[in-house]
Amino acid sequence: MSQDPALDPALPVRVRFAPSPTGQLHIGGARTAIYNWAFARATGGSFILRIEDTDPERSTAENTQVVLRSLRWLGLDWDEGPEVGGALGPYFQSQRGDSYQAALETLKARDAAYPCFCTVAALDAKRKAAEEAGGGYAGYDRTCRGLEAHEAAKRIAAGEPFVWRLKVPRERGAIEFNDAVYGPVSFPSEVMDDMVLVRSDGSPTYNFAVVCDDANMRISHVIRGDDHLSNTPRQILVYEALGAAVPTFAHLSMILGANGKKLSKRHGATSVEEYRDRGYLPDTLVNFLALLGWSLDGETTIIDRETLAHSFSLARVTKKDALFDEVKLDWMNGTYIRGLDAGAWAALAEPWLCQAGADPAGIAADPGWYEKLYPLVSERLVRLDEIPDKLAYMFWGPRVNLDEASVAKVLTKEGTDAETVLRGLRGLLADESLTWECEPLQEACRALAETLGIKVKGLFQPLRVAVCGNMVSPPLFESIELLDRKDVLARIDQTLKDVFHG
Ligand code: GLU
Numbered sequence: 001m002s003q004d005p006a007l008d009p010a011l012p013v014r015v016r017f018a019p020s021p022t023g024q025l026h027i028g029g030a031r032t033a034i035y036n037w038a039f040a041r042a043t044g045g046s047f048i049l050r051i052e053d054t055d056p057e058r059s060t061a062e063n064t065q066v067v068l069r070s071l072r073w074l075g076l077d078w079d080e081g082p083e084v085g086g087a088l089g090p091y092f093q094s095q096r097g098d099s100y101q102a103a104l105e106t107l108k109a110r111d112a113a114y115p116c117f118c119t120v121a122a123l124d125a126k127r128k129a130a131e132e133a134g135g136g137y138a139g140y141d142r143t144c145r146g147l148e149a150h151e152a153a154k155r156i157a158a159g160e161p162f163v164w165r166l167k168v169p170r171e172r173g174a175i176e177f178n179d180a181v182y183g184p185v186s187f188p189s190e191v192m193d194d195m196v197l198v199r200s201d202g203s204p205t206y207n208f209a210v211v212c213d214d215a216n217m218r219i220s221h222v223i224r225g226d227d228h229l230s231n232t233p234r235q236i237l238v239y240e241a242l243g244a245a246v247p248t249f250a251h252l253s254m255i256l257g258a259n260g261k262k263l264s265k266r267h268g269a270t271s272v273e274e275y276r277d278r279g280y281l282p283d284t285l286v287n288f289l290a291l292l293g294w295s296l297d298g299e300t301t302i303i304d305r306e307t308l309a310h311s312f313s314l315a316r317v318t319k320k321d322a323l324f325d326e327v328k329l330d331w332m333n334g335t336y337i338r339g340l341d342a343g344a345w346a347a348l349a350e351p352w353l354c355q356a357g358a359d360p361a362g363i364a365a366d367p368g369w370y371e372k373l374y375p376l377v378s379e380r381l382v383r384l385d386e387i388p389d390k391l392a393y394m395f396w397g398p399r400v401n402l403d404e405a406s407v408a409k410v411l412t413k414e415g416t417d418a419e420t421v422l423r424g425l426r427g428l429l430a431d432e433s434l435t436w437e438c439e440p441l442q443e444a445c446r447a448l449a450e451t452l453g454i455k456v457k458g459l460f461q462p463l464r465v466a467v468c469g470n471m472v473s474p475p476l477f478e479s480i481e482l483l484d485r486k487d488v489l490a491r492i493d494q495t496l497k498d499v500f501h502g
Contacts, residue, residue, distance in 0.1 A: 357395025
């Protein structure tokens with residue numbers, strides 16, 4: 001278990017990832033989820049998933065599924081939350097209305113909230129006037145804070161629309177907290193106005209709902225993106241008003257693209273599922289994202305999930321912005337691909353093998369054959385989506401798709417006699433007494449080159465083009481061994497016919 005200054009031994013660690021399901025899970029959100037997960041695992045605490053689905057237009061069931069699917073794909077398991085349950089649920093904000101109502105009652109009982117009848121138009125006019133006067137808008141002017149209780153009750157009974165506002169104590173000075181990443185942070189009290197907690201339609205605002213949930217779910221550490229840093233002092237005021245313990249906050253720096261700007265769509269893929277579809281492994285993404293702001297020892301780059309889950313600590317999270325380096329991501333993915341065993345590779349590669357031409361039923365029937373493809377490409381793959389391009393020739397059956405440039409360079413170049421070479425190979429490979437395995441095939445071909453009086457390369461290259469379609473395919477005889485003899489012969493026949501009209 002890691003030692004962390006943000007840890008109070010008396011308090012069980014409970015952290016949460018609280019996405020608003022408004023579309024894809026972005027990699028910034030994924031990093032937040034990874035840090036929360038790893039912190040819970042490293043401290044023996046609980047990782048809670050809470051869906052903040054308060055925007056009825058964007059928070060669709062499908063969007064929630066995207067988030068759950070992305071987290072599952074990353075291998076981040078949650079101890080409480082959707083589909084898992086837990087004692088402090090429900091874990092969807094849309095189902096927690098009663099708890100917000102109860103919290104409002106608590107605030108009322110503590111004289112920490114008041115109804116406000118100021119209309120949007122009136123507030124806008126005040127804001128505009130303040131801005132025109134040059135002083136800037138100092139927040140809500142507390143017009144309704146002084147209303148007598150019976151007066152307010154009368155207006156409510158008369159059906160006048162109103163919101164509930166937080167009664168920020170007048171004597172409350174600067175709001176200070178010790179962020180586990182940023183260190184001491186201080187916000188002057190003047191910038192904290194009596195914010196709205198409950199809207200006129202009865203719905204809670206984000207800052208109110210999130211505090212109610214974090215308090216009720218006994219969250220010990222709030223680890224989230226630093227876009228929420230300015231919400232934190234407001235949330236602290238709500239904790240105080242409720243009489244609830246304030247958790248430790250840890251805000252995570254921004255992730256920047258290669259151009260130094262906040263990572264966005266313009267940098268290409270930004271969501272977990274886009275990276276999945278581009279052939280990155282979940283292990284790669286977890287490792288890579290974990291290093292965007294955290295380090296094990298300042299130098300180790302390949303850190304498996306178990307090490308992360310064991311060693312993560314907030315003390316090693318930096319407040320410096322993190323750079324998303326695609327080159328490093330590709331390098332790391334290649335490393336993880338090389339580290340797979342053939343069975344795991346075949347399972348992960350299945351969608352791309354199917355794109356290359358494999359039949360899913362064939363994979364199920366003979367997984368061993370597909371596993372043998374792994375050594376053909378393991379050293380060359382950076383991403384799994386390169387599989388269709390690199391391995392399509394294994395699924396052509398008796399046909400070969402000849403690459404024109406390779407034909408020109410290898411088969412029809414002046415001074416070569418590839419036709420004779422291919423005819424010789426055709427005869428050799430048709431000999432049923434030749435064992436259809438890499439070594440004997442290669443030996444027989446070498447002997448043939450000698451008989452023909454040509455260099456080995458002068459024989460291997462035409463064979464490669466005739467069987468694999470181009471000059472740059474993966475290892476030739478290892479490939480041929482996995483193909484059917486009759487298909488290899490048919491491909492040579494087709495090449496002779498198409499290129500030499502023979
Ligand atoms: N639902 C918020 C978001 O997706 C996160 C709230 C929080 O972490 O406090 O940005």
